[in-house]
Amino acid sequence: MKKLSLMLAFVLVFALVLVACGDETETSSTPATESSVAATESTEESTEASTEASTEASVEESTEASTDESTEESTEASTDESTEAPVAGDENIAAGKSYTHSVLFRQGGADVGWGHDPNAPEAYPDEGEVTLTDGVIPADDALYSAVEWVGFNSNDPDYLGYHFITVDLGAKTDLAKFVFKYGTVALGQGISAPMTIEIYVSDDGETWSDAVAGDVPENDETTVNGVCELEAGASGQYVQFRFTSGGWAFISEVEVYGAAE
Numbered sequence: 001m002k003k004l005s006l007m008l009a010f011v012l013v014f015a016l017v018l019v020a021c022g023d024e025t026e027t028s029s030t031p032a033t034e035s036s037v038a039a040t041e042s043t044e045e046s047t048e049a050s051t052e053a054s055t056e057a058s059v060e061e062s063t064e065a066s067t068d069e070s071t072e073e074s075t076e077a078s079t080d081e082s083t084e085a086p087v088a089g090d091e092n093i094a095a096g097k098s099y100t101h102s103v104l105f106r107q108g109g110a111d112v113g114w115g116h117d118p119n120a121p122e123a124y125p126d127e128g129e130v131t132l133t134d135g136v137i138p139a140d141d142a143l144y145s146a147v148e149w150v151g152f153n154s155n156d157p158d159y160l161g162y163h164f165i166t167v168d169l170g171a172k173t174d175l176a177k178f179v180f181k182y183g184t185v186a187l188g189q190g191i192s193a194p195m196t197i198e199i200y201v202s203d204d205g206e207t208w209s210d211a212v213a214g215d216v217p218e219n220d221e222t223t224v225n226g227v228c229e230l231e232a233g234a235s236g237q238y239v240q241f242r243f244t245s246g247g248w249a250f251i252s253e254v255e256v257y258g259a260a261e
């Protein structure tokens with residue numbers, strides 16, 4: 001009997017222990033699950049975050065790497081080919097070539113004084129449309145009325161905001177230098193040197209690339225020749241000289257020099 005009581009007591013204690021553990025398991029199971037979900041979420045978040053971070057980092061790294069590489073490559077390339085401005089050949093390859101230019105000012109006579117008259121002849125015309133590449137250059141002190149000069153006027157109603165002279169070299173050519181010759185007589189009296197100079201090159205005469213490297217000539221009234229070194233690698237069939245003027249600007253010649261062989 002005593003043995004049976006002991007067994008019952010043991011079973012009872014065991015049962016109580018089981019119930020106690022069951023309660024504990026139940027009460028702790030939910031938070032444990034939540035916390036494990038939370039832990040899973042936070043793992044996902046951290047995975048996303050680390051993925052984003054590593055993606056960003058790798059993008060940055062690869063960008064940096066490619067930038068470094070491309071910088072190195074372009075440096076190497078330009079070093080190999082010609083870091084410095086290309087050396088111009090001696091020959092003016094624009095000599096005798098055809099060209100077009102922006103509109104020339106038509107100046108009236110007695111009726112309109114010095115003003116623009118669309119029916120009047122060009123005031124300082126381009127005789128035969130060959131003046132700018134014919135190799136004929138007037139003396140430095142030649143009056144602006146000399147036929148060797150072509151007059152461009154920024155007061156023309158059709159002024160584009162710049163004048164242009166576009167030379168057709170006849171074939172795509174590697175280019176090194178552009179030169180323009182302008183008049184200096186009576187500068188400041190409604191006449192200026194070419195200003196805001198830009199040189200563009202093109203393969204087809206429609207799509208243009210800026211080709212000026214370094215400093216373009218200053219508006220130096222003592223310099224008759226404007227010399228523009230072109231960017232390394234500049235090439236094209238067409239070369240366009242754009243310039244502004246304060247009133248009149250007189251040009252007698254434009255020259256183009258290819259890159260030396």
Ligand SMILES: [Ca+2]
Pocket residue numbers: 130131132133134135136137148252253
């Ligand atoms: Ca000329």
